[in-house]
Amino acid sequence: MARIPFTLSHRFTDSVLKPRQYLSTAISHSSTKIISRGYISLPTTSTFTSHRPTIQRFTMPVAAPVRPISSSHPLKRSTAPLPAITPEQNLLRLKAHLQNLPTPLLKHIHLSKIRREDPNLFFSVMRDELTNLAPIVYTPTVGEACQKYSQIYSGPEGLYLSIEDKDRIPEILQEYASKLVTPPQILVVTDGSRILGLGDLGIGGMGISVGKLNLYVAGGGVNPHGCLPVVLDMGTNNETIRNDPLYIGLKQPRVGLEEATEFMDAFMAAASAAFPKAVIQHEDFYSEAAFDFLARYKEKYRMFNDDIEGTGSVILAGFLAAAKQASEASGRPLRDHKVVFLGGGSAAVGVAKEMMNFFMMQGLTEDEARERFWLIDTKGLITSTRADVVSGKIASHKKYFIRNDTEGKEYPSLESVIEYVQPTALVGLSTTFGAFSESSVRRMAELNESPIIFPLSNPTSKCELAFCDALEWTDGRVLFASGSPYPPQEFNGTFREPGQGNNFLVFPGIGFGALQAGCKRITTGMITASAIALSEALTPEEKQKGLLYPRLERIRAVSARVAAGVVKKAQEDGVDTNEKLRGLDIETLTEEMNKAQWWP
Known part of the structure; x- marks a missing residue:
């Protein structure tokens, strides 16, 4: 990496633009602070040589004078070099500075700056403070960062493609690929249409792509130089954002x-051609598009959808642990569990479909497994006699879970469905804060010795139930997992740790395992294998404490175990190409995954 002096602030060191465009953009940027010296990072020294005329063009004196240093200033008293600053000192200084920042968003902004300027320092602090910083670099803080993306924008961070570029995508990606020293290993792609539970944030979705890749590196061991965040700008239906004078998208x-499908067809083909070994992860597309794109590309490209498949995997893993604990407490056979979902979006349907594998593991057929699920959307329980179902206006992804056994009766509320079904498990993906009312939670506790309650909506401001309320309303008997983090609670003299069904526990292992296996594609079986591997990653101590998921501080070891399970299943499905990993048992594969991880 060549560091080239020039006369602009160092804040513009991460653009994907060509150097001439890059410097022009930097100079014209309204918030640029001109300083006497700075640096621009270019991929190679040869790149500097080829663009020397461009660099020299912008090394002319600037209009704003720089105040001279007084002869009495400490820096003028000696010509001796300043003392060397060690990486350890930089790390300690960063940790101290983060502690002094008053809000999570300010910490997020500062960490983003550090990541752009010094990735090694950024991932060193992530390594040491992962449990504390994961909520800062990702959920819930990343939600606010995406909402305010154009307000806090400080320069390009990845690949921005507009619907206006539809006919030039192959040319753009090939040109981009030709300038890279390290080809991308993981692409996280969003169109910003359904960011967490916050809706259409347009180009602000780039924050999600960046955040996910931070976790790929910190938790999965992917080399940061092989990460490429992508946002596809197809406009936005959020008028507030669209009318904001600071908004930088279309x-x-x-x-x-x-039209979006035509754009995606062009992008997926061009990205796979330009980066033939990369895994492409779809993130936060609105429900109909998410399902359509997954079905359209799953058999053709090395891709998966984290909202549908990753969420399904991590919740299946938690449900495997919770169902066993609940059945031990009640004596109920595992195959007899009944699950009610509040939410009918892509994530809910994806999770329900993945959880069906639990029942099929108990010997049920696909149809019998499907009968163990009841889905509630904004109109109530999804039934064959509901008006929108009869008229054919219901979203296509919901049709799989239509109930045909309600004898014409409708159940418009969560409470009415709980009374009708008498479920053992309640899963929330409604993005409605507090949707699990006290009466519904208390009724679940009356029906079950150990009620399984998973309020999974992100961020915390959209979560259906807080951990403290879940403990109080079930007399501490709840088997709880949320999507966003909650702190441990003391209840009746016992220290209780909540489960967090965070995709962070599984998607780095899926992507990393697919990379290591050299997969041609990512099969449904590989997704299920990731869930089983995650459930098996619990330590004896974690099981003894009744935890549903491994602790986050063990994420590197957990990701290696998940990746090994993914590789093993890829081999069984015949989609792997890495012959060196064939024939290895799961323990040896896990060791190989550990060895392959990148460390700062």
């Missing part, structure tokens, strides 16, 4: 699904 309504 100020037009979002294009329809047909």
